[in-house]
Amino acid sequence: MNEQQPDIAGLRQGLDEVDSGIVRLIAERRGLIEAIAKMKEHSPAAIQDPDRERRVLDGVVAEATALGVSASLVRTIFRELISDSVAQQARHLNGDGGGRARVAFQGAAHAYSDAAARKYLAGRGLEGDLTGYRTFREAADALLAGDADLAVLPIENTTAGSINEVYALLRSRELFIVGEETWKVDHCLAAAREVPLSALTRILSHPQGLEQCSQFLQSLPNATPTTYFDTAGAMQAVAESGDPGTAAIASPEAAAAYGLVVLRHGIADAEDNYTRFVVLSAKPAAVDVRIPCKTSLILVTGHEEGDLLRCLEVLSGSGHSMTKLESRPRPGRPWEYMFFVDFEGNAADPRTATALDELRAAALFVKILGSYPAKALRAPARPGDVPGQEHAAAPRPESGAQDPAEMLEAVAAAPRPAAGRSRQYKLVDRAARQADTVIRAGDVLVGGDGFVVMAGPCSVESEEQIGATARFVRDQGAHVLRGGVFKPRTSPYAFQGLGWEGLDLLVAAGRETGLPVVTEVMAVDQVPRMAKAADILQVGARNMQNFDLLRELGKVDRPVLLKRGLSSTIEEWLAAAEYVVAQGNQQVILCERGIRTFESATRNTLDLSAVAVIRERSHLPVIVDPSHGTGQRRYVAPMAWAARAAGAHGLLIEVHPDPDQALSDADQSLSFDQFGTLMRRLAHVPGSPPAG
Ligand code: PEP
Ligand code: MN
DSSP: OTTHHHHHHHHHHHHHHHHHHHHHHHHHHHHHHHHHHHHHTTOOSOSOOHHHHHHHHHHHHHHHHHTTOOHHHHHHHHHHHHHHHHHHHHHHHHTOOSOEEEEEEESSTTOHHHHHHHHHHHHTTOEEEEEEESSHHHHHHHHHTTSOSEEEEEEEETTTEEOHHHHHHHHHSOOEEEEEEEEEOOOEEEESSOOOGGGOOEEEEOHHHHHHTHHHHHTOSSOEEEEOSOHHHHHHHHHHHOOTTEEEEEOHHHHHHTTOEEEESOOSSSSSOEEEEEEEESSOOOOOTTSOEEEEEEEEOOSSTTHHHHHHHHHHHTTOOEEEEEEEEETTEEEEEEEEEEEEOOTTSHHHHHHHHHHHHHOSEEEEEEEEEOSSOOOSSOTTOOTTSOOTTOOOOTTTOSOHHHHHHHHHHSSSOSSOSOSSOSSSBGGGOSSOOOEEETTEEESTTOOEEEEEOSBOOOHHHHHHHHHHHHHTTOOEEEOBSSOOOSSTTSOOOOHHHHHHHHHHHHHHHTOOEEEEOOSGGGHHHHHHHOSEEEEOGGGTTOHHHHHHHHTSOSOEEEEOOTTOOHHHHHHHHHHHHHTTBOOEEEEEOOBOOSOOSSSSBOOTHHHHHHHHHBSSOEEEOHHHHHSSHHHHHHHHHHHHHHTOSEEEEEBOSSGGGOSSOTTTOBOHHHHHHHHHHHTTSOOOOOOO
């Protein structure tokens, strides 16, 4: 025994020397990377070269195999080293490092999220002040309240799958993904003291921890899995209770931090158990195009066969490889889905920007969650690759692998003018999309070559009134039923509409006649309920610049009919439409309804030239409301015909069974007869192609 002591000490000393040699070599390797990063600073080349990475890995694996060292061990170590070098170079290009960030995560100290957040910060050369919150939502709220600069939340696990609650937060909050991190999860079972597994009656952990160890848990005869708000917190609870029958599942580091004894290591069902985290911020971040990036987005497609495929083809057809496609049910819409898509690309890259414009044109709703430096890129070597052989078909990272001449060519070739006409909007600019946007409401298409008539009373007044009007306008060839239920009236003493009851009557009349319905939404808190019931949500002229309302409408995926403000310029009107589209909802129909001028012969001055201007400046459909535009029923039909001839995509017309008795806008409402005449003559007015 005694004789062996010096030997072991000597061997351990040797080991220590080797270890510090390894660290010195890593430092030396980083020095070389730093020099390379400096050289690359002024080069347009991407910082990641998959072919070279594959050669490096093949080289070290071959060397390891010759020395009898496990190939998988060496591959794991070198993947980490390579990913560290990419991060180091990215930091250089982005000018990161040396700062401090307040970071929110879910869980107690030493939770996996805490560890992943620290790894992310270290990779960016940042110091951090980390705060754990009880729930994912509280961590996200801390970010939105300005109490944190970043939030690090888990999004998927390689064993248990996607973390739905985090996806739901990305959908409902204004959060942006600015980074990602991966963490190898190593679950252990720990208790206050050494006890046989059969003595355990309760196992605490986060639901994800329990799910990832479900096979192991089933092998415990007497223990009941019990969910806890997080893994490390479960360890803390076990330590505080001191109950020998209770154990927790978390990392060995958390067990050590709370002074627990590890009863069993490596208890996860799958050996390679990784969690991917997203790093969130309240603002999107722009990333240098030479840094390999991923872009994440939320997508809602139409519900026709082939709609999803068309959207995915936009990405694949432009050379963007998709790394994830997750489908989630849409709350309140049985059997309809929204999709979360990750692909390799950077929205700052013109080629990706063009693909995103095309995607917006093909989808109902597109919310870009962010472009951020990729951590978990596909492994450079794929099964079937022959080491050392160049794989011609391998797609290069989209973000920066092109040479600059190719990039400029792509911009020049893209079907858009070099600069938009206005800096106030870009997504709704014709420059972003050559083809007209066509919007579907029920079976009706608005935009493109079609012409739609939306007709009905100014206000829904009774079941009989809306029912009779619906049947009549349908029989005359109208496509959409209108009817106000929340009315923006000049005087507070005027009829304010029937409210939600009126909405039920309108929806019932629409259903009976097979017409989709359009009605005005006046307030942010009305949006969710309106979006469930109505087919098109109208924003009235008085609310055109109610930016909170516009933003809220941008979060739903119902078409929006945006009326022009009483005194708004066309540019202001398009900028208002941009508010909706920028939030994700791509379906905006513009409606010219007359503006305030010095003219007093008509209620408003119907600006038909706006139709020609809008068709030139924007790809969005534009319709005309000659009822509010003139305010007098005898002028409605001539202006309706003129609107069609000017190139409008449709009309919005007020019709009432007994116009003189209408509770609102009596003077401008057409009788059934007048509406019938208007429709018959309208058939003889040719539409006009867009100006220019
Ligand atoms: C309406 O359509 O009934 C309405 C109130 O229109 P506007 O917002 O154009 O006045
Ligand atoms: Mn009206």
